[in-house]
Amino acid sequence: METEPEFDRIREDVEAKQRAVIWPDTIRNGSSVDAFLWRGDPHAKLIQRVGLVVFGLMFLLFAIVIASIPFEKNFEDGTAVDFLMALFALLISLRLFRNSLLRPSKHEERK
Numbered sequence: 001m002e003t004e005p006e007f008d009r010i011r012e013d014v015e016a017k018q019r020a021v022i023w024p025d026t027i028r029n030g031s032s033v034d035a036f037l038w039r040g041d042p043h044a045k046l047i048q049r050v051g052l053v054v055f056g057l058m059f060l061l062f063a064i065v066i067a068s069i070p071f072e073k074n075f076e077d078g079t080a081v082d083f084l085m086a087l088f089a090l091l092i093s094l095r096l097f098r099n100s101l102l103r104p105s106k107h108e109e110r111k
Contacts, residue, residue, distance in 0.1 A: 037052065037055065037096065037099070038095070039099070040052070040098070040100070041099075041102065042103055042104045042105070044102070049100045049101075050100075052096050052097075052099055053096075053100050056092075056093045056096035056100065058093075059093035060093040063087070066082055067083060067086035069082050070082050
């Protein structure tokens with residue numbers, strides 16, 4: 001009879017640990033990550049800022065590769081689409097770099 005409360009406690013612990021991988025919780029957790037990536041956070045930790053820089057470098061590398069394709073094809077057909085895709089990736093990388101550099105305002109630091 002003593003095993004039933006222990007089993008219930010273990011089951012509750014397992015359910016609490018798995019809560020982040022079940023459907024409604026993944027959407028909630030994913031939306032907070034998406035908001036952090038797109039809007040940034042002035043109070044982000046160093047590892048979060050490094051993660052933003054890594055994502056920004058990934059998009060920057062993608063932009064460079066896409067922009068180099070028309071040079072390889074000697075500016076044949078479809079170069080405008082390639083440059084638009086590269087511009088889009090470059091804008092995303094710049095946004096991520098900006099978000100990684102956000103700092104609290106001077107007024108917030110005094111509080």
